[in-house]
Amino acid sequence: MTAQLSGTGPNLDARRRRSRRAAWEEPPTAAGTVAKGVVLTLLVAAVLVPLWAVLVTSLASRDTIDTAGGMVMVPREIDPSAYVTIFSGGQITRAVWISTLVTVLGTTVSLVLTVLAAYGLSRPGSVGHRGLLFFFLLTFLIFPGLVPSYLVVTGLGLKDSIWSLILPSAISVFNLVVIRAFFMNVPGELLDSARIDGAGEFHVLARIVLPLSKAVIAVVGLFYAVGYWNAYFNAVLYIDDNDKFPIQRVLQSYILAGQSPNVSGAAVSLPGVTAYPPTLAVKMAVVVVTVIPALIVYPFVQRHFTKGVITGAVKG
């Protein structure tokens, strides 16, 4: 897109290689460049410094942490004992496995359901699509209450099952609308030509529409995956069995362990409860474990990001 805008002449191309500036723009002043550099450095630091502190603290010894009075910025030693602690208990390993399962299974289920619904709703004339879409959009306005949701999940016998972490949030209407808008931009002529060749709706979807929609599927898939990986509230509500906790639920129990419950007007003494809270290093080690998967996946999907979301958003 930028190549088209900047013209085709050899001179212009040569200039473009030196600078991304448009021909009519003034060269930046030194002060401007410095200011820009400072602002960007600060922004990057705002993102990286906390990550750095988490990583260094997770590898610090207890004495280093207590001397620093909290998060450690300057590493004094590398002490892997926090990681040894969390992986020796079995709970973190199991929770990572459950979260992975929920994320993979949930993302698959969500994508299949969302794509099918979006495709149906994107075809004018499909049965009841006006009513259905209205029904979907209504959930933007009216959120089912905590108790009704709980009743439905327990009524379906999903309590203490990993499906209770997947089905209640299987379709995000926002993602549905994004994909539907994308599908509506697929030229009707393409679909018609496929139908003339004898393709049915499923065939059209699988062979024509989906290959053209890789970008949006990737992005929505990432939305879903990150959502499933980060979700913990459904686990708070629906999972009683401590062995079935996903990683975020476990992370929360580590991070908040040992804090006095916040009660208006009194600090509550909890006899016997706060005797052995996990060290800050252990808490931070759990944070590292929960953050890593998102950090790994993100760069792979990032290139689809702008295209996938912008297309769906502006051409709806």
Added chain:
Amino acid sequence: MQPSPPGASTDRRSLLRLLGLGAAATVGATTLAGCSKEAGSRGSATKADAIRSVLPTHKPAELLKPDIPGEGPIPDGYLSYPRTLVDAVTEQPGRGGPPIRTMSPWWGPAPPTVGRNSYLAAVNARLGVEVDPSLQDGTTYADKLNAMLGARDVPELLSAPNWEVDKVARFSDAVRALFEDLTEHLKGDAAAKYPYLAALPTGAWEYSVWGGRLYAVPFPTDGPFAYALFHRADLLARAGLTAPKSPEELHELGRQVTDPAKGVWAFGSVFEMVQQFFGCQQTWRRKPDGGLEHKFENPAFAAALEFTAKLFADGLVHPDTVASKGADEKQLFKAGKILMYQDGLGAWQGMQGERVKELPSFDMQPLPVFGAAGAQPVIWGSEKPVFYTFVRKGLGAERVDELLRVLNWCAAPFGSREFELREYGVEGRHFTRSADGSPVPTELGRKELGAQYTHIGGRVPVKVRSGDTPDYVRDYLGYYQKNIALMEKDLFAGIKLELPANWSKIIQPTDDKIRDILRGRRPVGDLAQVRKEFLAAGGEEGRAFHEKALADNGR
């Protein structure tokens, strides 16, 4: 203009129809409206007489003579761990019934569950019935509780912290609908069947009554004071300073020890303790004319506010505390970055024992209580139990009896084998013995124990000396004995209050305004305005409610 997408358009009538349908469904559903404080809830109060008549007869069950006997709400103290233990329960409590599902709060990583937890296996073998505990995160317990109560989906034994119970509107309705009335099982001498439940303090039982009936087994507090102002006695001594005896000395001390260049500030959160030093009540106190006065109307509160705002303004408070509610003051205190902060007395032993391992000189002590300008200080506190344990309704008398027998076992006192097994697990596996005979948890012990039986059973609280905190029991009980006379008398002791919704709703917004004044974002003079808004928005309604509750009880 872009045409609207097909299906998205609708007319007003169909939307209203749909909304109407939704409303009808909500009304018709079989849910308790116990999810949140509803607007319009007027509150309710149970009379003290009605409460007294259903309480168990108190019979102390002391297996060991305490070294420092407690009085009233102060626990007994023991300066050594007993060499020989006795069997407190001779008959197996279980009657071979099905597994007992329990739910209790826990603030930490969840221990393994039945089948993979040798501690649970050991205790269950002794109980003669399988207890299958589910430990839920204490910080989100209210959400879980609301959903479960609303959906009428509760386990056989449910332990709930008192502050979560207080948040649930119309809890007395929920109690009647969902939980077993234990009055006939535990009233008066009937409780003798469960001797260790009968030994729980009467002050704690008083709070377990809803609508004149006994509905829960309490888990008594091990110390009634709400806060202490902890200070680093080791650091003050090293700097050649002594503990202050007046607000002026406290301010002066703050000035001397604060050194931002070294990253050291005198204070974390202290406001609640300063109020107590200035003699301000926790909420209500009686005026000479018999009516009630809220603390915002007490000049002592204004003085405490002004004093604390000055500590902030003079830069004597750690920036983390200034910036947020979530400052980790425990860490700052351990590191010596702050020298004083207020916390529950329950924080004392754990922190002292943990930090002294790396810093042998570490010595945290509650600051001796002093008054301001000749006025007597008061100390806030109550005998409210920490948790309540409820029994699911409709299990039949036989099963309720079995559950109460299990709870009785879980309440076995200090000095018994049951106590040791419950608190520490099996010797050699979950704990080893130190030279003085006291149990020291092993790695496995720390991993597998999560107060699974302690939190459901209540127990008579005791304080026991441990090797890493040798002076703690004397210091702790000494602080209580010295100051118990200053504890504010609870005007409403023994009256069950369910506060009006408007009252509950204004607490947080008002707290936020006071925070702003403390931090200098509003002038101290704004207190009059804050007080006016508070009284108008529910404060007066609260006053009328509380005055009526007192009048109804002839107080």
